[in-house]
Amino acid sequence: MISTDVLVIGAGLAGLTLAQQLKCQGRDVVCVDKARGSGGRLSSKRIDINDYAVSFDLGALSFSAQSPSFQQAVNDWCEQGHLIKWLEHDDHAQYIGSPRSSSLTRSLADEVGVHFSVRISAIVKIENGWQIFCEGNEKEVLYAYANEIVLACPAPQAYELIPSEHKLKTQLEGVSIFPQWVATFALAKPISINDFCLNPNENIAKISYENSKPARNNDHNLHVYCVQASVLWSQARLDYSKDKVIYELADELSKLCTEPLLIKGDYAHRWLYSNGTNYSDSQAGFIATDDLSLCGDYLMTNDLIDGVEAAYLSGQALAKHKSQLRSLLTVGD
Ligand SMILES: Cc1cc2nc3c(=O)[nH]c(=O)nc-3n(C[C@H](O)[C@H](O)[C@H](O)COP(=O)(O)OP(=O)(O)OC[C@H]3O[C@@H](n4cnc5c(N)ncnc54)[C@H](O)[C@@H]3O)c2cc1C
Numbered sequence: 001m002i003s004t005d006v007l008v009i010g011a012g013l014a015g016l017t018l019a020q021q022l023k024c025q026g027r028d029v030v031c032v033d034k035a036r037g038s039g040g041r042l043s044s045k046r047i048d049i050n051d052y053a054v055s056f057d058l059g060a061l062s063f064s065a066q067s068p069s070f071q072q073a074v075n076d077w078c079e080q081g082h083l084i085k086w087l088e089h090d091d092h093a094q095y096i097g098s099p100r101s102s103s104l105t106r107s108l109a110d111e112v113g114v115h116f117s118v119r120i121s122a123i124v125k126i127e128n129g130w131q132i133f134c135e136g137n138e139k140e141v142l143y144a145y146a147n148e149i150v151l152a153c154p155a156p157q158a159y160e161l162i163p164s165e166h167k168l169k170t171q172l173e174g175v176s177i178f179p180q181w182v183a184t185f186a187l188a189k190p191i192s193i194n195d196f197c198l199n200p201n202e203n204i205a206k207i208s209y210e211n212s213k214p215a216r217n218n219d220h221n222l223h224v225y226c227v228q229a230s231v232l233w234s235q236a237r238l239d240y241s242k243d244k245v246i247y248e249l250a251d252e253l254s255k256l257c258t259e260p261l262l263i264k265g266d267y268a269h270r271w272l273y274s275n276g277t278n279y280s281d282s283q284a285g286f287i288a289t290d291d292l293s294l295c296g297d298y299l300m301t302n303d304l305i306d307g308v309e310a311a312y313l314s315g316q317a318l319a320k321h322k323s324q325l326r327s328l329l330t331v332g333d
Pocket of ligand 1: 009010011012013014015032033034035038039040041042058059060061062063064118119120121152153154157180182228271273274275295296297298306307308309311
């Protein structure tokens with residue numbers, strides 16, 4: 001049975017940043033994730049086409065840095081070889097994981113020592129802490145005891161876990177994160193489209209030509225394009241089958257170029273929680289009580305900052321808050 005000081009639920013960039021910084025502060029931390037690997041919405045996907053492995057970014061296709069604090073972290077990660085600059089867009093460098101999207105979170109996860117394939121199903125308040133339950137083979141099992149819990153997952157997933165009597169429950173009521181359909185097409189021949197397209201029309205939010213990303217393996221000789229639908233397009237088609245989404249997004253892509261699409265392989269994924277939120281009170285960038293706290297991109301999102309940067313800054317802000325709190329308590333002793 002695991003017994004820890006802090007249990008962090010979610011090994012995306014927010015949870016990993018927090019867990020790593022709490023460890024540096026000397027705290028006993030356990031971080032868990034329901035997925036088999038790290039990254040959350042920064043993950044990549046590998047599919048086999050014609051006996052070749054084709055990898056591409058499934059979540060964020062790239063990201064930029066607006067704040068000095070995140071730019072510093074990005075510079076450090078570039079130096080360590082976990083990130084690489086891809087291209088410039090609107091005077092901002094776009095960064096990608098190197099050699100794959102999840103490289104950064106994988107290295108953080110190695111430092112933190114994440115317990116993967118653990119889906120937390122309930123947290124129950126007890127005297128002096130929490131009991132944490134996870135999904136077992138047939139029934140829910142008691143997984144850990146912790147003094148404090150941090151929910152570092154999208155707001156609707158955090159909401160599900162917060163006990164109904166806890167004061168944080170009402171704060172997350174109605175908070176949503178927008179959904180997004182994405183499709184990837186592996187083509188026999190390249191098409192005449194920019195390596196990175198932002199909002200080329202009202203139905204498409206982004207397109208990336210994955211072959212143009214540096215330090216990636218393109219041995220497959222295919223031309224891989226990731227197409228991310230707009231939020232409105234996705235919301236109107238949430239219950240579509242993957243085949244139907246692939247058909248419609250291929251049609252959208254073909255309208256943006258002059259050549260026919262010679263599709264050799266494709267893949268579609270529906271992100272129920274993607275990027276962007278209706279949460280508007282992002283002053284601190286996290287929510288903390290004595291025994292239960294929240295961090296994640298949606299808590300730090302504002303007019304300037306969102307996505308990957310918001311996730312990092314939220315984890316960092318909560319770690320700093322916890323450190324300051326402990327200093328105050330130590331002085332109080
Ligand atoms: C399609 C798409 C495109 C995007 N494009 C961009 C972009 O261009 N630029 C940008 O900056 N950002 C973009 N983003 C957003 C960016 O990827 C996210 O903002 C960021 O990665 C969120 O990090 P996070 O740590 O807050 O959450 P997440 O990465 O979602 O991490 C949460 C983790 O919690 C885990 N979890 C949830 N519930 C449980 C449970 N019950 N038990 C255990 N584990 C659990 C999940 O498995 C997940 O790994 C995009 C995202 C998507 C999906």
